Amino acid sequence: MSPTLLGFQRLAQMHGISLVQPLRTRSQVGSSRQRTVVDGHELQTWPARYQPADSFRGHFEFGLKHERLNLEFLSRLFARLPATEVAAWIAEEPTGGYARRAAFFYEWLTGQPLDAPDTAANVGYVDAIDSTQYLAAQRPDRVRRWRVNNNLPGMRDFCPMVYLGREDARDWLYNVAEGVRQLDDAYGPELLLRSAAWLTFKESRASFAIEHEGDQQDRVRRFAAAIGEFSGRMEQPLLPDGLHTLQKAVLGERALRLGIRRSPVFVGQSTFLAQVVHYIAPSEALVSPMLSALAQLEERTRGADPVVRAAAVAFAFVYLHPLVDGNGRIHRFLINHLLAADQAVPANIVVPVSATIAGTARGRANYDQVLEVFSRPFMQSHAGDYRFGTQRTCPDGVVTNFEFSATDEAQHAWRFIDLTAHAFYLSGVLRQTVENEMAQEAQALGRNDAARAAIKQVLELPNDEADLIIRSLSQSDWTVSNKLRKALPEIFDEAGQHHALHARIVAGVREALEGGRGGGQ
Incomplete structure (x- = not known):
């Protein structure tokens, strides 16, 4: 026997709604209250005393209270739901926070006005979404009709959503x-x-x-x-x-x-x-x-x-x-x-x-x-x-x-x-990227600086020629290639003016690149 579904899953079942992006929360009736999360999908089990009325109003309020939002689902739901169901709810609970949020979402998603009066001016504002759990607008628009702070991140034409999760479980979010x-x-x-x-x-x-x-x-x-x-x-x-x-x-x-x-x-x-x-x-x-x-x-x-x-x-x-x-x-x-x-x-x-x-x-x-x-x-x-x-x-x-x-x-x-x-x-x-790619690049630059300094302690020469020596030696396993010998015969050709210094240069470059961390930790 299939479990009794609650909240948005039950509304999807009642209205025959198929989604591209699945509802990430599944609420059902069980013997005790439990919550498990696997691969971003949440399973909530609720004792029978939490079961709402088997209606749009009952399950929508339950979903707003306890489940993760899916705007694709809300958009498809309100495209099918008679406007009178939302209007009836707001008529019975004109100051209710969940009723007003439902009315706001209906009008925002469909672009169609409900046949219902505006909320009284002395009623406090409620947020459309929980800004501690979702990417949200930092300066919400006040929707006076429903006394709702529209803090959705985007607009009706395009509103991507990001669920951040509970504040005590955000080790994944890199600073x-x-x-x-x-x-x-x-x-x-x-x-x-x-x-x-x-x-x-x-x-x-x-x-x-x-x-x-x-x-x-x-x-x-x-x-x-x-x-x-x-x-x-x-x-x-x-x-x-x-x-x-x-x-x-x-x-x-x-x-x-x-x-x-x-x-x-x-x-x-x-x-x-x-x-x-x-x-x-x-x-x-x-x-x-x-x-x-x-x-x-x-x-x-x-x-x-x-x-x-x-x-x-x-x-x-x-x-x-x-x-x-x-x-x-x-x-x-x-x-x-x-x-x-x-x-x-x-x-x-x-x-x-x-x-x-x-x-x-x-x-x-x-x-x-x-x-x-x-x-x-x-x-x-x-x-x-x-x-x-x-x-x-x-x-x-x-x-x-x-x-x-x-x-x-x-x-x-x-x-x-x-x-x-x-x-x-x-x-x-x-x-x-920061802790590997960028750190390794900084280390490499530091080692290159140390290798340049080692060369110039032995013999003063331009940076581009020092870099040529560093590249050639590191790529040829610390041996002098014919290409390097031809490029800098003064140092690496046996008849060169500074050939007597070449061994010290090779040793200094090797020590800098293999042994030093070059300005690092």
């Missing part, structure tokens, strides 16, 4: 600012700043590797320059003008397609037999309003945790795919931009997250896996809703034969995507 401060303490600000140029180039090169594109030096340098020029320095990167500036900087003046897309797009691959579709982005008619809402989310959440904000904005952007070209690179640019804009890292320091992602097969697989948290169930829900039909030219010049027939159904998931897993993922990547 980037503290991590960078510890690097600064360990290696010094001068060494960290000097590493910035290489880290920027490394981030750019790795970003192309993620997209399975070759190491094309001009494009890599162009993206690195865009990071250096704009990261942390753009007030409104998600508005059309800001995106156009970024697109030109990343793709170059000769790019064929610039601007907001006005054509359908899917992420996939071609085979000899057919096109394989991995994800379908929001239909072109939704792009502009969703992008505008994402820009407002970025503004509304300023002051919230920088890692959570970066995850919400950057991954929402890549799922929206608002541009014809450059979406992936700008998605990863936004991570660094927001960390710098929120002063979690200095504007001239780049956290090379792409290097961590692309550095190993596991890193690339983990990145693909987090993208599939939404894309895989979305495609499972809409596997029969697309086709390749008659070829046509779209207003943005893109020629396509791709057709998607379920925009009205899919928009509930597109608009209210849950990015909790993505915040967990990005936090882990940032921890690994």
